[in-house]
Amino acid sequence: xxxxxxxxxxxxxxxxxxxxxxxxxxxxxxxxxxxxxxxxxxxxxxxxxxxxxxxxxxxxxxxxxxxxxxxxxxxxxxxxxxxxxxxxxxxxxxxxxxxxxxxxxxxxxxxxxxxxxxxxxxxxxxxxxxxxxxxxxxxxxxxxxxxxxxxxxxxxxxxxxxxxxxxxxxxxxxxxxxxxxxxxxxxxxxxxxxxxxxxxxxxxxxxxxxxxxxxxxxxxxxxxxxxxxxxxxxxxxxxxxxxxxxxxxxxxxxxxxxxxxxxxxxxxxxxxxxxxxxxxxxxxxxxxxxxxxxxxxxxxxxxxxxxxxxxxxxxxxxxxxxxxxxxxxxxxxxxxxxxxxxxx
Amino acid sequence: xxxxxxxxxxxxxxxxxxxxxxxxxxxxxxxxxxxxxxxxxxxxxxxxxxxxxxxxxxxxxxxxxxxxxxxxxxxxxxxxxxxxxxxxxxxxxxxxxxxxxxxxxxxxxxxxxxxxxxxxxxxxxxxxxxxxxxxxxxxxxxxxxxxxxxxxxxxxxxxxxxxxxxxxxxxxxxxxxxxxxxxxxxxxxxxxxxxxxxxxxxxxxxxxxxxxxxxxxxxxxxxxxxxxxxxxxxxxxxxxxxxxxxxxxxxxxxxxxxxxxxxxxxxxxxxxxxxxxxxxxxxxxxxxxxxxxxxxxxxxxxxxxxxxxxxxxxxxxxxxxxxxxxxxxxxxxxxxxxxxxxxxxxxxxxxxxxxxxxxxxxxxxxxxxxxxxxxxxxxxxxxxxxxxxxxxxxxxxxxxxxxxxxxxxxxxxxxxxxxxxxxxxxxxxxxxxxxxxxxxxxxxxxxxxxxxxxxxxxxxxxxxxxxxxx
Ligand SMILES: Nc1ncnc2c1ncn2[C@@H]1O[C@H](COP(=O)(O)OP(=O)(O)OP(=O)(O)O)[C@@H](O)[C@H]1O
Ligand SMILES: [Mg+2]
Numbered sequence: 001x002x003x004x005x006x007x008x009x010x011x012x013x014x015x016x017x018x019x020x021x022x023x024x025x026x027x028x029x030x031x032x033x034x035x036x037x038x039x040x041x042x043x044x045x046x047x048x049x050x051x052x053x054x055x056x057x058x059x060x061x062x063x064x065x066x067x068x069x070x071x072x073x074x075x076x077x078x079x080x081x082x083x084x085x086x087x088x089x090x091x092x093x094x095x096x097x098x099x100x101x102x103x104x105x106x107x108x109x110x111x112x113x114x115x116x117x118x119x120x121x122x123x124x125x126x127x128x129x130x131x132x133x134x135x136x137x138x139x140x141x142x143x144x145x146x147x148x149x150x151x152x153x154x155x156x157x158x159x160x161x162x163x164x165x166x167x168x169x170x171x172x173x174x175x176x177x178x179x180x181x182x183x184x185x186x187x188x189x190x191x192x193x194x195x196x197x198x199x200x201x202x203x204x205x206x207x208x209x210x211x212x213x214x215x216x217x218x219x220x221x222x223x224x225x226x227x228x229x230x231x232x233x234x235x236x237x238x239x240x241x242x243x244x245x246x247x248x249x250x251x252x253x254x255x256x257x258x259x260x261x262x263x264x265x266x267x268x269x270x271x272x273x274x275x276x277x278x279x280x281x282x283x284x285x286x287x288x289x290x291x292x293x294x295x296x297x298x299x300x301x302x303x304x305x306x307x308x309x310x311x312x313x314x315x316x317x318x319x320x321x322x323x324x325x326x327x328x329x330x331x332x333x334x335x336x337x338x339x340x341x342x343x344x
Numbered sequence: 345x346x347x348x349x350x351x352x353x354x355x356x357x358x359x360x361x362x363x364x365x366x367x368x369x370x371x372x373x374x375x376x377x378x379x380x381x382x383x384x385x386x387x388x389x390x391x392x393x394x395x396x397x398x399x400x401x402x403x404x405x406x407x408x409x410x411x412x413x414x415x416x417x418x419x420x421x422x423x424x425x426x427x428x429x430x431x432x433x434x435x436x437x438x439x440x441x442x443x444x445x446x447x448x449x450x451x452x453x454x455x456x457x458x459x460x461x462x463x464x465x466x467x468x469x470x471x472x473x474x475x476x477x478x479x480x481x482x483x484x485x486x487x488x489x490x491x492x493x494x495x496x497x498x499x500x501x502x503x504x505x506x507x508x509x510x511x512x513x514x515x516x517x518x519x520x521x522x523x524x525x526x527x528x529x530x531x532x533x534x535x536x537x538x539x540x541x542x543x544x545x546x547x548x549x550x551x552x553x554x555x556x557x558x559x560x561x562x563x564x565x566x567x568x569x570x571x572x573x574x575x576x577x578x579x580x581x582x583x584x585x586x587x588x589x590x591x592x593x594x595x596x597x598x599x600x601x602x603x604x605x606x607x608x609x610x611x612x613x614x615x616x617x618x619x620x621x622x623x624x625x626x627x628x629x630x631x632x633x634x635x636x637x638x639x640x641x642x643x644x645x646x647x648x649x650x651x652x653x654x655x656x657x658x659x660x661x662x663x664x665x666x667x668x669x670x671x672x673x674x675x676x677x678x679x680x681x682x683x684x685x686x687x688x689x690x691x692x693x694x695x696x697x698x699x700x701x702x703x704x705x706x707x708x709x710x711x712x713x714x715x716x717x718x719x720x721x722x723x724x725x726x727x728x729x730x731x732x733x734x735x736x737x738x739x740x741x742x743x744x745x746x747x748x749x750x751x752x753x754x755x756x757x758x759x760x761x762x763x764x765x766x767x768x769x770x771x772x773x774x775x776x777x778x779x780x781x782x783x784x785x786x787x788x789x790x791x792x793x794x795x796x797x798x799x800x801x802x803x804x805x806x807x808x809x810x811x812x813x814x
Contacts, residue, residue, distance in 0.1 A: 227675050231676060240655065241655050
């Protein structure tokens with residue numbers, strides 16, 4: 001079918017990403033110069049602490065992992081024309097549910113079953129939380145941009161309160177889940193990465209990317225999903241159950257945002273902790289933007305965000321740490337500019 | 345004095361030639377009709393003259409001030425007439441938009457052109473005829489000397505078309521040069537002194553559009569072959585008569601602009617719904633295809649209450665052609681093939697076949713929908729919808745902006761479906777279309793549907809009176 005067309009515009013999307021990176025590079029150099037460091041020294045520091053060392057590389061991939069889930073969550077919602085800005089809240093709710101369920105589950109449960117169950121719990125929690133803006137949109141035509149943003153703040157407050165009875169005393173986190181329930185850490189495989197937080201959650205993230213791509217571009221359901229995003233009125237008239245799809249797109253997006261919690265609860269930390277996310281649910285919107293809502297492009301975009309997020313720690317000595325935020329903002333701006341240019 | 349001179353203009357899109365060696369000129373006060381098949385290059389040529397597109401070769405010389413009315417409305421529905429007319433060129437008082445000045449200037453402009461219009465009216469409340477007048481005012485706001493009109497009458501009913509053509513006569517007498525694109529040769533004969541025919545990007549005729557010359561011009565439009573008489577919208581032949589069995593029944597339906605609307609359509613029947621646009625046709629369409637549920641009254645299909653859901657109705661074989669494809673039918677930024685997939689064709693082979701059947705040009709399912717000319721986009725809407733079996737086809741303004749051969753193909757397809765037992769409802773403000781196609785016809789007026797009579801019983805007088813509500 002439109003395979004060729006998809007490929008063609010796919011090419012354009014890659015070009016956009018390349019342009020974005022180029023623009024970011026230029027601006028990054030300028031910032032370095034302004035803050036009094038030679039760009040080359042900063043680059044050297046960046047490279048030697050990230051991709052040049054096994055530990056650094058593993059940390060970069062670890063930082064990129066949640067963006068795989070969240071970036072796909074955002075990209076899917078956006079392709080259906082639903083502006084789910086509530087990923088942060090859906091992630092929080094998913095994490096809390098996963099953390100609590102993790103300590104309630106009989107410790108003797110076989111590992112694989114436990115992981116599957118806990119992932120399901122997090123997905124259900126994220127999806128349920130995403131139903132709030134979906135319902136408000138359906139019932140009152142309330143714009144989901146507003147309502148889904150609000151659910152983030154409500155989630156932050158509610159998760160704090162709900163955590164209390166389950167928190168380990170004198171702390172703001174749940175008890176650790178049994179080791180058997182957790183993803184395999186990278187240092188078990190590659191000793192040189194000792195201490196790195198990367199786990200097999202990364203592979204699950206890649207699986208989510210592949211699954212989303214398959215769904216969106218290889219199935220009738222995915223086609224209807226994109227048609228709904230392209231022109232909801234046409235989709236409805238020509239037989240797409242748009243109401244169902246609206247709820248479903250929020251549910252699936254929310255479920256994937258909730259699932260992202262596994263990176264921490266079943267990977268890096270082993271428990272749910274208040275404030276663990278640091279706003280990645282918001283930054284992930286940028287990942288989707290950079291990836292032009294294409295699941296496969298979420299991978300490079302997530303890696304870039306991972307690089308910025310871990311690399312900024314590495315180059316702290318050379319440039320101020322606010323650099324991260326500035327750079328993220330620059331990338332987003334560049335992504336918007338290059339995609340606007342491509343539209344013309 | 346020459347207002348427009350084109351010499352050897354050339355243009356290609358992605359290696360595909362669209363215009364070749366186009367040479368003609370237009371004098372001040374002259375109206376030239378530009379016609380040709382869908383995809384012949386008419387819009388592209390106007391865009392080149394307007395400076396919106398760069399020619400690959402040749403020369404374009406124009407007067408300093410030109411204006412264009414585009415193939416699709418470019419008005420902002422929520423703004424007033426005056427605001428729309430002056431959008432982008434707003435009269436200012438210090439730093440703010442001077443609404444009073446805008447209104448006054450709109451009235452003055454309209455008066456000079458012999459029109460009356462309320463500058464404070466909100467555009468979304470206007471009829472299509474009035475909207476088209478606002479477009480015209482907008483194109484004429486800058487002492488325009490050369491006016492480019494891309495199918496301005498395609499959306500208009502007969503009365504609005506008459507009024508619009510009258511206006512063009514006034515403009516001509518004021519020395520404005522006009523290029524009028526239309527698929528209706530009769531309109532060219534009425535207001536133009538010359539007809540320029542484009543075929544596959546080349547000029548194949550440039551002559552006076554006398555009534556006697558029209559069949560030859562029509563023939564030139566489609567590249568010869570003696571098909572010219574189809575331009576006169578002859579009655580579409582049918583293989584079988586409608587059965588007595590009722591398929592669709594509206595009884596006292598009221599929603600939106602519909603009030604107490606009743607209509608029955610039989611199996612194998614083509615029911616024409618005439619009327620000046622804005623008398624509830626859109627509401628009628630929405631109810632029959634399941635977008636709106638009747639607030640009062642009932643809609644039944646084959647004797648059973650019809651579900652108010654397009655998806656469920658489609659499963660029962662209901663097909664829809666929406667009047668405004670940009671709002672209700674096209675998937676923007678997706679390929680023709682993906683657009684076709686939204687309808688009833690699913691396999692790659694079927695998509696190609698359907699496009700071929702309706703002679704979509706270019707025959708390339710991978711091309712983005714925006715790369716097709718307006719008429720070809722509409723053909724794609726038919727190609728995707730009229731595949732496979734159908735029980736009821738509701739077509740709202742189906743052949744707007746479609747050239748006469750393609751129109752004939754679409755009419756034949758609808759007739760074939762009716763012959764096979766499907767019911768067809770054609771809602772149109774084009775009475776020629778309804779006369780060519782319908783078995784029976786009813787007229788809509790203020791949300792009500794009048795009595796449906798056999799098409800032969802509708803004399804012009806009777807039809808005119810019914811459309812005026814008499
Ligand atoms: N942006 C574009 N990219 C690629 N091809 C284009 C583009 N715009 C127009 N074309 C092609 O140029 C040809 C001429 O198109 P144009 O819109 O000028 O036709 P037209 O004569 O106005 O037809 P219609 O009567 O259907 O409006 C068509 O084959 C169309 O597919
Ligand atoms: Mg055109």
